[in-house]
Amino acid sequence: GENVEQHPSTLSVQEGDSAVIKCTYSDSASNYFPWYKQELGKGPQLIIDIRSNVGEKKDQRIAVTLNKTAKHFSLHITETQPEDSAVYFCAASGGYQKVTFGTGTKLQVIP
Amino acid sequence: DGGITQSPKYLFRKEGQNVTLSCEQNLNHDAMYWYRQDPGQGLRLIYYSQIVNDFQKGDIAEGYSVSREKKESFPLTVTSAQKNPTAFYLCASNRDHSNQPQHFGDGTRLSIL
Numbered sequence: 001g002e003n004v005e006q007h008p009s010t011l012s013v014q015e016g017d018s019a020v021i022k023c024t025y026s027d028s029a030s031n032y033f034p035w036y037k038q039e040l041g042k043g044p045q046l047i048i049d050i051r052s053n054v055g056e057k058k059d060q061r062i063a064v065t066l067n068k069t070a071k072h073f074s075l076h077i078t079e080t081q082p083e084d085s086a087v088y089f090c091a092a093s094g095g096y097q098k099v100t101f102g103t104g105t106k107l108q109v110i111p
Numbered sequence: 112d113g114g115i116t117q118s119p120k121y122l123f124r125k126e127g128q129n130v131t132l133s134c135e136q137n138l139n140h141d142a143m144y145w146y147r148q149d150p151g152q153g154l155r156l157i158y159y160s161q162i163v164n165d166f167q168k169g170d171i172a173e174g175y176s177v178s179r180e181k182k183e184s185f186p187l188t189v190t191s192a193q194k195n196p197t198a199f200y201l202c203a204s205n206r207d208h209s210n211q212p213q214h215f216g217d218g219t220r221l222s223i224l
Contacts, residue, residue: 009151032210043115043201043215044154051210089153093210098169103153 002027004092006102013080014110021105023090024072030092033066033073038087038104047088048075080109113138117202117216124189124196125224132187132219134202140214141207143185147171148199148218157200160185161207189221197223 003026013019025033031052036044050057050064050073057064061080066073077084087106093099115136124130136143142161146154156169160179174193179185185204189196199220203213 006153034212036215041217043117043203043217045215046212049212098156098159099213101153103151 002030002092002100004100004102006090006105010106012108015080017080019077019080019107021075021088023102025092029094032093034091035075036089044089082109082111085109115202115204115214115216117219122219122221123224127191129188129190132200134185135183136204138204140204142205144203145187146201148201196221
């Protein structure tokens, strides 16, 4: 089955700096890669996703890049703000297969 | 507003008891999911359902049971056979189990007395 590895497990950045979270996947059939943000005591919320026919996608301060050959994808947050502090999960799935989640990255933005 | 509602937010179970966690959605989604979240382990799939009256085991189904009698509802029962039930349980749904974003509820935290 699919295996998704996510790094780092914790990340601290100064407000205004950029944050990068990286994930690798094992199943070359995976073609959908969502990213979720989970605030304390809440359920995860989708923040951005990318499909395998696209190499990069941006939404304001958030971007995701995908390298299908190397089987890795990354989340980039620019101009970080304290409200970006949360746990971020990457995930991978293919067709009608179940979604496999990474183990999460706890991001702390220091004011 | 459409969304997923999980209840209760906190639940306590005595040894040997079964407990049921509620999950209701008004998004008109066909597919629904239950995940267990433990620190440092991400989200692990317990059960999922693609359509009413049908469901499949996920990666960690032992000690759990579900039903899907209505499209809107997908309750999870944590049975006494689940020896380590303390965790945060998340319910999710999406349109049709294909590559679509999942919408999550705000979870139920289950603890053992």
